[in-house]
Amino acid sequence: MFLLQIENLHATAGGQEVLRGIDLEIGPGEVHAIMGPNGSGKSTLSYVLSGREGYEVTEGSVTFQGKDLLDMEANERANEGVFLAFQYPVEIPGVAGMTFLKEAFNAKLRYSGEPEANAMEFLKMVREKAKALSMSDEMLRRPVNVGFSGGEKKRNEILQMAVLEPMLSVLDETDSGLDIDALKVVSDGINALRSPDRSMLLITHYQRLLNHIEPDYVHVLANGRIQCSGSKELALELEANGYSGFEGEAA
Amino acid sequence: MANNDAKSQPFTALIEEATSRAPENTPSWLAELNMQAAKRYAQVGWPHARAEYWKYTNLNKLAAGAFALGDPAALAAVPRERILPLDGPQLLLVNGAFRSDLSDISDLPDGLSLRNLAETTEQDRAILGALIEETISADGLPFAAVNTAVLTDVLILEFAPGIATERPVHVISLGGGDGAAFAPRLVIRAGDGAVVDVVESHVGTGGYFADVVTQVSVARDARLGHYKMQNETLDAFHIALTTTEVAEGAVYDSFVLSTGARMARNEIRGTITGGKAEYRINGAYMGNGEQHLDNTTFVDHAAAGSRSREIYKGVLAGASRGVFQGKILVRPDAQQSDGFQMNRAMLLSNKAEVDSKPELEIYADDVRCSHGATVGELEEEQLFYLQTRGIERNLARRLLVSAYIDEAIDEVQNPAVKEAFKQMAAYWLSENLTRNIR
Numbered sequence: 001m002f003l004l005q006i007e008n009l010h011a012t013a014g015g016q017e018v019l020r021g022i023d024l025e026i027g028p029g030e031v032h033a034i035m036g037p038n039g040s041g042k043s044t045l046s047y048v049l050s051g052r053e054g055y056e057v058t059e060g061s062v063t064f065q066g067k068d069l070l071d072m073e074a075n076e077r078a079n080e081g082v083f084l085a086f087q088y089p090v091e092i093p094g095v096a097g098m099t100f101l102k103e104a105f106n107a108k109l110r111y112s113g114e115p116e117a118n119a120m121e122f123l124k125m126v127r128e129k130a131k132a133l134s135m136s137d138e139m140l141r142r143p144v145n146v147g148f149s150g151g152e153k154k155r156n157e158i159l160q161m162a163v164l165e166p167m168l169s170v171l172d173e174t175d176s177g178l179d180i181d182a183l184k185v186v187s188d189g190i191n192a193l194r195s196p197d198r199s200m201l202l203i204t205h206y207q208r209l210l211n212h213i214e215p216d217y218v219h220v221l222a223n224g225r226i227q228c229s230g231s232k233e234l235a236l237e238l239e240a241n242g243y244s245g246f247e248g249e250a251a
Numbered sequence: 252m253a254n255n256d257a258k259s260q261p262f263t264a265l266i267e268e269a270t271s272r273a274p275e276n277t278p279s280w281l282a283e284l285n286m287q288a289a290k291r292y293a294q295v296g297w298p299h300a301r302a303e304y305w306k307y308t309n310l311n312k313l314a315a316g317a318f319a320l321g322d323p324a325a326l327a328a329v330p331r332e333r334i335l336p337l338d339g340p341q342l343l344l345v346n347g348a349f350r351s352d353l354s355d356i357s358d359l360p361d362g363l364s365l366r367n368l369a370e371t372t373e374q375d376r377a378i379l380g381a382l383i384e385e386t387i388s389a390d391g392l393p394f395a396a397v398n399t400a401v402l403t404d405v406l407i408l409e410f411a412p413g414i415a416t417e418r419p420v421h422v423i424s425l426g427g428g429d430g431a432a433f434a435p436r437l438v439i440r441a442g443d444g445a446v447v448d449v450v451e452s453h454v455g456t457g458g459y460f461a462d463v464v465t466q467v468s469v470a471r472d473a474r475l476g477h478y479k480m481q482n483e484t485l486d487a488f489h490i491a492l493t494t495t496e497v498a499e500g501a502v503y504d505s506f507v508l509s510t511g512a513r514m515a516r517n518e519i520r521g522t523i524t525g526g527k528a529e530y531r532i533n534g535a536y537m538g539n540g541e542q543h544l545d546n547t548t549f550v551d552h553a554a555a556g557s558r559s560r561e562i563y564k565g566v567l568a569g570a571s572r573g574v575f576q577g578k579i580l581v582r583p584d585a586q587q588s589d590g591f592q593m594n595r596a597m598l599l600s601n602k603a604e605v606d607s608k609p610e611l612e613i614y615a616d617d618v619r620c621s622h623g624a625t626v627g628e629l630e631e632e633q634l635f636y637l638q639t640r641g642i643e644r645n646l647a648r649r650l651l652v653s654a655y656i657d658e659a660i661d662e663v664q665n666p667a668v669k670e671a672f673k674q675m676a677a678y679w680l681s682e683n684l685t686r687n688i689r
């Protein structure tokens with residue numbers, strides 16, 4: 001059975017059709033990469049999967065672990081195990097990183113009918129995971145993402161993913177803005193979560209991320225449709241030749 | 252223009268009732284004070300509908316209410332969960348009268364002299380009377396005149412020079428019963444170099460009218476933390492005036508959290524009379540339903556080289572309405588004054604409203620003054636971000652609003668009081684942001 005099954009997905013963003021019939025199946029443990037030109041609809045796909053307002057599905061279906069994902073609120077999708085690492089992580093003034101993580105973690109426990117986490121144990125667990133991502137305690141005390149550098153924000157996304165341990169992680173350009181060392185740290189963080197039942201959807205423009213996290217499949221998204229799918233070699237080909245020939249018909 | 256037909260004014264009958272009910276043994280100075288205030292009220296008059304000073308706060312519902320003087324001997328239980336949760340001495344006022352029998356004065360700080368009406372000194376009486384003179388000012392202050400006209404008790408807190416309190420002195424004003432009108436009157440004096448905190452909690456039961464006056468002076472190099480929780484019932488009216496005098500080198504740190512009352516006006520008028528003084532008046536207001544919460548402030552830089560700082564934040568749900576009127580006056584001699592004023596409001600529904608009117612009136616040329624006002628809503632992007640982390644939309648709203656308000660409360664310099672205010676704000680959020688409002 002597939003973990004995620006997207007069938008003929010059409011969606012509009014701001015009233016305009018952006019996704020024009022996406023078909024994608026992700027099995028347990030698989031890593032899929034999506035590449036494609038700017039404005040082709042990659043982030044839109046990530047928002048549609050995570051339930052953002054203003055992104056309206058006009059046709060098609062998305063099934064996650066046998067359930068209709070499109071029927072759920074954004075927080076339900078998260079608690080069912082879908083995680084989105086944002087291309088542009090959002091700043092939350094006044095809410096400390098640690099508080100934010102605890103609220104998220106407890107929301108998940110509540111959702112599955114379990115008692116809330118022991119505060120001390122939780123703190124310890126987060127500190128360990130933060131350390132592995134070279135994030136200081138000070139960053140956890142600061143308001144979420146406020147005043148963080150671009151790279152720090154991306155690292156913070158991965159910390160949240162590490163704490164919440166989602167079944168499906170959608171990572172939208174998590175590699176953009178990372179220096180070479182940070183790319184390694186973040187990739188290690190992502191790889192640490194790979195397992196036979198957890199899957200990932202990596203949205204990226206660059207082959208270099210795929211050197212660290214080897215994908216099982218690479219897809220080219222252009223003009224709101226997956227134009228081509230292949231193995232990891234496809235990414236190399238794209239890096240060499242660009243997207244010409246993969247663009248499909250324009251709107 | 253004042254209403255000339257004094258007989259037809261609201262509360263004239265109330266003042267007459269007070270006069271006729273005054274006991275035989277009323278000291279002559281008090282009878283005289285009451286009378287002068289009644290006269291002043293007749294002159295000043297009820298604010299008419301177009302009065303600039305009351306532009307955003309309509310008093311018709313208050314005028315239409317039928318009020319009789321509240322019973323100072325009434326027995327009512329203090330709604331504990333509605334007052335600021337703080338350790339320390341508690342002074343209880345019931346319908347404006349100090350009740351030593353219900354107060355906890357076992358460990359008042361050394362150096363605090365506590366006096367009620369019968370114990371007032373010449374100087375206390377001069378202070379009480381001085382407010383009558385102030386009511387002549389352009390703005391009228393009719394409710395201070397009414398307060399003084401019906402006055403039967405006062406609570407004077409005088410802190411001796413140089414003393415420091417560990418825990419704040421908590422004054423709890425309890426309003427009792429439907430239709431009760433009462434006039435709490437506080438005088439707070441911090442002597443030279445004293446470092447002290449006074450807290451007020453205003454609560455009650457039923458639909459009443461609290462006409463509150465607090466007169467504050469902070470002497471040379473003293474520091475007064477003066478904090479107020481306005482948490483009246485949602486059927487009550489609360490109109491309060493605080494006057495403040497801040498001397499050279501003194502710090503006045505004030506915070507007002509308004510969550511209660513169907514209609515509330517909290518007005519703070521301050522004069523900075525010396526240099527190197529720090530005048531801090533901050534606050535937050537949180538409204539829902541049909542509540543109307545007015546915050547009016549006036550800062551008078553009457554001496555050179557002092558700072559004033561004012562940050563108010565509001566959260567308005569339902570069809571509630573917030574008002575912020577703030578004025579900074581810098582007199583010609585008050586060079587090197589530094590004034591800052593900001594009102595931020597967050598509207599949680601499209602029926603909520605806020606009116607902001609910040610004002611600068613500057614006659615000195617070497618000053619730094621700025622002011623501003625913003626109105627916003629919850630950021631959809633932030634809500635979504637929290638939701639993608641599994642947090643329910645309602646909880647996400649509460650977290651964001653709480654962070655927003657806590658940032659204002661962070662201005663409070665006393666750590667225990669700051670924590671207490673945050674608890675009250677969180678309590679308000681849990682009571683008022685439970686439904687899914689878009």
Ligand SMILES: Nc1ncnc2c1ncn2[C@@H]1O[C@H](COP(=O)(O)OP(=O)(O)OP(=O)(O)O)[C@@H](O)[C@H]1O
Nearest residue numbers: 013014016018037038039040041042043044045054
């Ligand atoms: N809320 C919106 N309102 C209007 N147009 C939108 C909205 N969101 C996305 N779009 C449009 O949809 C198209 C796809 O945008 P999307 O962000 O999904 O592209 P992308 O593939 O992620 O691009 P990039 O590689 O630059 O991140 C763009 O033309 C964009 O302008």
Ligand SMILES: [Mg+2]
Nearest residue numbers: 042043044087
């Ligand atoms: Mg994108």
